[in-house]
Amino acid sequence: MRQAAVTRLSSWSQRRHGIDSLPISVVRRRIYIVPSRFGVALGLLLMAMLLAGLNYNSNLGLAFGFLMTSLVLVAMHHCHRNLLGLTLDVTPDVDAIAGETAGFDFILRNDSLAERSDIEIRCGDGVVTQSVPPVGYQPVELNLAVERRGILRLPRIELRTRQPFGWFRAWTYVHHPLTAYVAPRPVGDHALPSAAAAAMGASHSDTRGDEDFAGLRAYEAGVPLKHMAWKVLARGGEPAVRSYTGLAGQPEWLDWSSLDRLDPEARLSQLCRWVLDSEAAQRSYGLRLPGVEIAPSRGPQHRTACLRALAEYPQSEAP
Amino acid sequence: MSASLFAAKRSVTLNAPSVMAERVTFEQLLWVTACLGLALLASMSTLPLWIVAVVGMVAGIRLVLAARGSDAPPRAIRLIIAAVAIGLLFLQFHTFNGLSAGSALLSLIAGLKVLETRTRRDLYVVPMIIYFLCLAAILQSESFWLLAYLVGVCWLTTAALMRVSRVSRVGEWRGSVRHAGRILAQALPLALALWLFFPRLGSPLWQTPNAANQATSGLSDTMSPGDITDLGLSDDIAFRVHFNGDPPPRTERYYRGPVLHDFDGHTWSRTDAGALAAPPLVFKGKPYQYTVSLEPNQHSWLFALDWPSQWDAASDVLTNDYMLMQATPVSTPTDIVATSYTHSEAAQPITIGMRQRDTRLSRNHNPRTLELAAKMRSEHSDDLDYIHAVLDMFHEQPFYYTLNSPRLADDSVDGFLFDTKRGYCGHYASAFAVLMRAAGIPTRVVTGYQGGTYNRFANYWILRQSDAHAWDEVWIEGSGWLRIDPTGSIAAERVEAGLNDLATQGAADTSRWEQRSTWFKDVRLRLDALRVMWRDRILRFSQTSQEKLLARMHIPEPDGQKVALVLAACLILAMVWLTWQVRRDLTPRTRDPVSRAYERLCRRLAAIGLPRSPYEGAEAYAARVAAARPDLAATVGALCRRYSQLRYANTPTDSAAASFISGVRAFRPAKSAGK
Numbered sequence: 001m002r003q004a005a006v007t008r009l010s011s012w013s014q015r016r017h018g019i020d021s022l023p024i025s026v027v028r029r030r031i032y033i034v035p036s037r038f039g040v041a042l043g044l045l046l047m048a049m050l051l052a053g054l055n056y057n058s059n060l061g062l063a064f065g066f067l068m069t070s071l072v073l074v075a076m077h078h079c080h081r082n083l084l085g086l087t088l089d090v091t092p093d094v095d096a097i098a099g100e101t102a103g104f105d106f107i108l109r110n111d112s113l114a115e116r117s118d119i120e121i122r123c124g125d126g127v128v129t130q131s132v133p134p135v136g137y138q139p140v141e142l143n144l145a146v147e148r149r150g151i152l153r154l155p156r157i158e159l160r161t162r163q164p165f166g167w168f169r170a171w172t173y174v175h176h177p178l179t180a181y182v183a184p185r186p187v188g189d190h191a192l193p194s195a196a197a198a199a200m201g202a203s204h205s206d207t208r209g210d211e212d213f214a215g216l217r218a219y220e221a222g223v224p225l226k227h228m229a230w231k232v233l234a235r236g237g238e239p240a241v242r243s244y245t246g247l248a249g250q251p252e253w254l255d256w257s258s259l260d261r262l263d264p265e266a267r268l269s270q271l272c273r274w275v276l277d278s279e280a281a282q283r284s285y286g287l288r289l290p291g292v293e294i295a296p297s298r299g300p301q302h303r304t305a306c307l308r309a310l311a312e313y314p315q316s317e318a319p
Numbered sequence: 320m321s322a323s324l325f326a327a328k329r330s331v332t333l334n335a336p337s338v339m340a341e342r343v344t345f346e347q348l349l350w351v352t353a354c355l356g357l358a359l360l361a362s363m364s365t366l367p368l369w370i371v372a373v374v375g376m377v378a379g380i381r382l383v384l385a386a387r388g389s390d391a392p393p394r395a396i397r398l399i400i401a402a403v404a405i406g407l408l409f410l411q412f413h414t415f416n417g418l419s420a421g422s423a424l425l426s427l428i429a430g431l432k433v434l435e436t437r438t439r440r441d442l443y444v445v446p447m448i449i450y451f452l453c454l455a456a457i458l459q460s461e462s463f464w465l466l467a468y469l470v471g472v473c474w475l476t477t478a479a480l481m482r483v484s485r486v487s488r489v490g491e492w493r494g495s496v497r498h499a500g501r502i503l504a505q506a507l508p509l510a511l512a513l514w515l516f517f518p519r520l521g522s523p524l525w526q527t528p529n530a531a532n533q534a535t536s537g538l539s540d541t542m543s544p545g546d547i548t549d550l551g552l553s554d555d556i557a558f559r560v561h562f563n564g565d566p567p568p569r570t571e572r573y574y575r576g577p578v579l580h581d582f583d584g585h586t587w588s589r590t591d592a593g594a595l596a597a598p599p600l601v602f603k604g605k606p607y608q609y610t611v612s613l614e615p616n617q618h619s620w621l622f623a624l625d626w627p628s629q630w631d632a633a634s635d636v637l638t639n640d641y642m643l644m645q646a647t648p649v650s651t652p653t654d655i656v657a658t659s660y661t662h663s664e665a666a667q668p669i670t671i672g673m674r675q676r677d678t679r680l681s682r683n684h685n686p687r688t689l690e691l692a693a694k695m696r697s698e699h700s701d702d703l704d705y706i707h708a709v710l711d712m713f714h715e716q717p718f719y720y721t722l723n724s725p726r727l728a729d730d731s732v733d734g735f736l737f738d739t740k741r742g743y744c745g746h747y748a749s750a751f752a753v754l755m756r757a758a759g760i761p762t763r764v765v766t767g768y769q770g771g772t773y774n775r776f777a778n779y780w781i782l783r784q785s786d787a788h789a790w791d792e793v794w795i796e797g798s799g800w801l802r803i804d805p806t807g808s809i810a811a812e813r814v815e816a817g818l819n820d821l822a823t824q825g826a827a828d829t830s831r832w833e834q835r836s837t838w839f840k841d842v843r844l845r846l847d848a849l850r851v852m853w854r855d856r857i858l859r860f861s862q863t864s865q866e867k868l869l870a871r872m873h874i875p876e877p878d879g880q881k882v883a884l885v886l887a888a889c890l891i892l893a894m895v896w897l898t899w900q901v902r903r904d905l906t907p908r909t910r911d912p913v914s915r916a917y918e919r920l921c922r923r924l925a926a927i928g929l930p931r932s933p934y935e936g937a938e939a940y941a942a943r944v945a946a947a948r949p950d951l952a953a954t955v956g957a958l959c960r961r962y963s964q965l966r967y968a969n970t971p972t973d974s975a976a977a978s979f980i981s982g983v984r985a986f987r988p989a990k991s992a993g994k
Contacts, residue, residue: 038443045447049454052418054520059860060466061458066513067470068450070506071477073894077901078502085905114904118486131487164502165477166443166484 010156014175022176023089023109026159030172031083033076039167042072072167079168082116082161086132090157093179095304095311097272101143102152102180109137122158123178149184149268150315153177183307188270192277193258216240227282251296252278252285254306264316272310279303289313343436345385347483350492351445352378354476355429358449361456361469362422367411370423373404374430381434391435401431422455439483446480449473461652461858474503505900509893516886518879519862538618538766538787540577543586544724544731544745553784556614557768558622559851561779563608567624569770571661573790573802574611574622574782576767578640580676582756584684585731587749587764595639598667600799602628602660612851613653619645622767622782624659625802631656639673640763652854665799669761677761677794685732685753692757702760702795706803709754713747713808716740720809744806748789751805761794765802776841777848913976916983917962924955927988937963951988958982 009032017030035043046069053061087109096102104123108130110116116132124144132138146152157178160171216229219239229240254274259267271287278285279298286296287306292313294306355378359371377400381391391397404427412420429448436442453469460466478499482489489495538557558574566572579587611622621635621643632655635645643655682689695712699705717740724742727734732753735746748764755762769788771780790804856864862879869877869885921931921940929947931940941959945952961979 038447042447042450045451049451052454052458056458057520058458059514059858060461061454062517063466063510063514063857064454064457064469066517067503067506067510068454068473069513070509071473071503073509074502074506074897074901077897081901081905084902112905118484129486162484163481164484164498165480 010158010173013173014156017173017175020174020176022092022174023087023107024174024176025085025087026083026172028084031080031170032172033080033168033170036162036166036169039072042167046072075165076168078164079161079170081114082119082163083159083170083172085112086110086116086119086159088121088157088159088174090176090178092176093181095181095183095307096146096152097183097307098146098149098185100146102146102182104142104144104178104180106140106142106157107137108132108140110134116161117163118161120158120160120162122160123156124152124154144180146180146182149182149265149311151311152180152182154179181308181311183311184265184268184272186269186273186276188262188266188273190259190270190274192252192274193255216242252283253288253296254278254285255288256290257288264313268310268313272307275303275306275310341439341486342390343385343439343442343483345382347439347442347479348382348385348433348436350479351442351476351483352382352433354449354472354479355433355445357472357475358452358456358469359426361465361472362426362452362459365419365456365459366423366426370404370408370426374426377430377434381436391437397431397435400434401427404431418455418458422452425451425455442483443480446476446483449476461854463853463857470503474499477503505897508896509890512886512889512893514860515868516865516882516889518883518886519860519865538576540579540618540620541586541588542579542745542749542764542766542789544727544735544742544749555784556847557616557782557784557786558611558613559774559779559781560624560771561610561612563610566609566780567607567661571625572770572780573625573765573788573804574768575625575627575641575643575765576622577620577765578638578642578792579764579766580640580679582680582749582753584681585727585729587752597637597639597641598665598670600626600628600641600663601666602626603662603664604660606658606660608656608658611655611657612854613649613655615650615652617648617650619648621645621649621653621655623655623657625661626663627657627659629658652858663799668796669794674761674794677763678756678759680753680756685730687733687737688730688750688753689757691736692754695754696758702758702793705758705760706755706793709751710803710805710808713751713805714810718742718747718809720806744789747805747809748791751791751803755791755793763792765790765792769804772844774844774848776845777851779851781844781847912980913962913965916980920955920958920962920983920986923986923988927990937966948988954982954986958986 013030013032046065049065049068050062052058053065089107089109091105094102094104106121108116108119108121110132113134115134118129118131120127120129121140121142123142126142126144128140128142130138130140144152155175155177157174157176158171159174160169162169216232217240219228219241227241229242232238232240252274254271256267256271259270262270271289275285275287279302282298284296284298285306287294287309289309292309294302294309356375359366359374363371384390384392405424408420408423408427409415412423414420415424425448429445429452432441432444432448436445450473453472457466457469475496478492478495481495481499482492560566560574577589579589581588581590606628607624609624613621623630623643626641627637627643630643632645635643635655637643643657645653680689695708696705699708719741720743721741722743724735724746725739727739731746732750735742736750752762752764766787766789768782768786769790770786771782772786773780788804788806790802790806792800792802795801862882865882866877869881872885874881874885917937924931924940924944927948929944935943937959941952941956944955948955958979961975961982965976965979
């Protein structure tokens, strides 16, 4: 029931505010605040205190009770204020691999002179709590465990605080979808297509083929440092990269259709394994999926593009 | 690869259960326990000592465990301790209701809670109990200092709570205390508005039990001059008197307390005469109107100036020996507005019953005194002559006034008159009364207070327990009851230390206090005046006071409804102030004058259409301005260069800052280049 209420509230809030653009500054009308369980208990206690003070006709008791009541009201203002004017920014799209975590990088910025203590960022079922110093910012990383391949969409972010005393809970919803592209688990023991071909004895006899120096080519971003032709650079030439026959010569095609004996998810897992292995081996590789073809290349961007393609591959209807 | 994957997994802070379920640290435990201890200290006088000991013990055990890094003791042990303690509590009080039993139970629960604390959540309950204990302590007291102390305890508790509830790294203690103090200070105006205008109850919702632990103080309705007492030594205040107009002279300021009729040879006591009306009096002289403000004393008699003619409370009655009585014991500070005359005559002859009551004397006690009375009576047949003869005897024979009188045997009057000859007012009043009764003159002993210290800072008289006094009243045929104060007959040179004023009776208003240095006396009087103000303005604040307050605010015809309206208005004002106060921090204010001056420069340039872009540094901005407005190039260039120097040079000087600020102030760019 509580869950349903939260869902209703957040969808109402989304209808009210629409999709937010980032970075977003928390304004007054989107902060909600309720007393926590301790707050409710304290409220009952205060009622008892005031009743006792009134009944005993004790002006000192009343003074004390009223001071406590006011303290609670001030605490409510402080709790609300703790979120007010806070600015949130986040990288909305991240890539992850199933079984690992999706790390969203948030930045909380505080332009005020007061510290924002204990700001909880809640997203999906992940929570992370950080304080933001006065006139400063605080990077916050929220790591969400991701188990399943696919595109994980989190419709909103919740900022929550219970400070200063935990008597109240103030929160706000930021309606900005976060997306994690979750690549399949890298599982599978099939050899790479080229290795498989080599095993069939068709092409190179030399297994150290990728070590063969084939000449220099122009530098491009993302080339591993160990392949840089430092001597050329030291002589004052243009940055150049040593190229090897195994790398530049024959791109590896990681092909969906070559794994026809596996079911779709296992195929994707195998492809993911290959992508990671090829990238680790500094090999040039391309990816072929039904309807998708990524031209051979290498480097982090290429790897990400390949993994994202694997993540985006439509889910097969689960049996 | 797989190793790094594993590492990545471990560093993840996922789906954190609840931060409140975190284990409590020694430091948090220590501070919350310390606050609990401070709160218990305030209710030490009302709590059974063993409760404080038990709470201290279990909290100590938990702290030691925490210091060693261990967790709470096993559940079974905790349950046993809890059951035993709460059982003992029930045996002692037979109830958990009421303020004393309730606070004792809460204290125990707080201690047991500390003992079983594992997580922060467990610790959260303790501050609430501390708040309630503070309230319970203040309900049983009227002291300003206690209130101040308890507010301090709450302040510390709130700071501790702030630290316990915080998940991310907390700073120093001083910072938390300061922050909590700020929040508490922000709560003050709201609390004041509520206190001033919150409607008060006319009568309690339920009967509050009378605090039975309050010790009775002051005079009792018996007097045993043979016993050693600490009479006259206490500086506690019995009551204060404010006269409308001039007070009567010191020799006539006798405040009448219990009147004693029955003497068993050693002790004077009082048996209730029943509901007999006071015989009418013919008052003489001028009336004195005054207010007596009694401190609680748990007796039902009030102290009025001799002889009371009118008083304000219809429920108070005058007994047939002119004692002003209240139906219930004086358990709260009580004001009596009354009118008295210092002289009176009886309008009716004495009744037979009263004559018998006040001439009754046991023939088996004090034989030597009876003998002396018979001898003197044979020499003085006239009542007044006889009285004077007895008083002369006190004056001429070596009778001493002392508070350190020796203990006397059963026939205390014999012992006093013939052996020791040393005593205080009680001895003299007792001996005099016995001598009178032995001669057949109706006599009674009156106890009360005499004299008093004037507080010139607030125009009232203070009567302390050391002003307690005893005197006699004798019946003179044809005129009525006559007050005789035999203590006043002692020769001045035979008055030892301890007597306030009788030695110098009729002279200056001196008392024991006034023999000390004047500034000490003044400080005490000023403090007492403050105490009276505290009581009248704060402790007795009532609906009437609220209406008076409204009248002073020029609100016509104040009543309860208008008080509520004013409360609403004040609350709105206080909330608006609070919102402003709390949000004030949100807009960053530049406190640095150089930055402010630079902002002003940018504003002025923005006003002529050249706003600084957020990414632009001072020099780049100056270059852009110079390109757009060559006429300003020199000025703006110089100012911006100086600003950069002030910001980035190693040792900016104050004079450089001042010249920059004045330069900006003088800089008034024209709207256009105006060639």
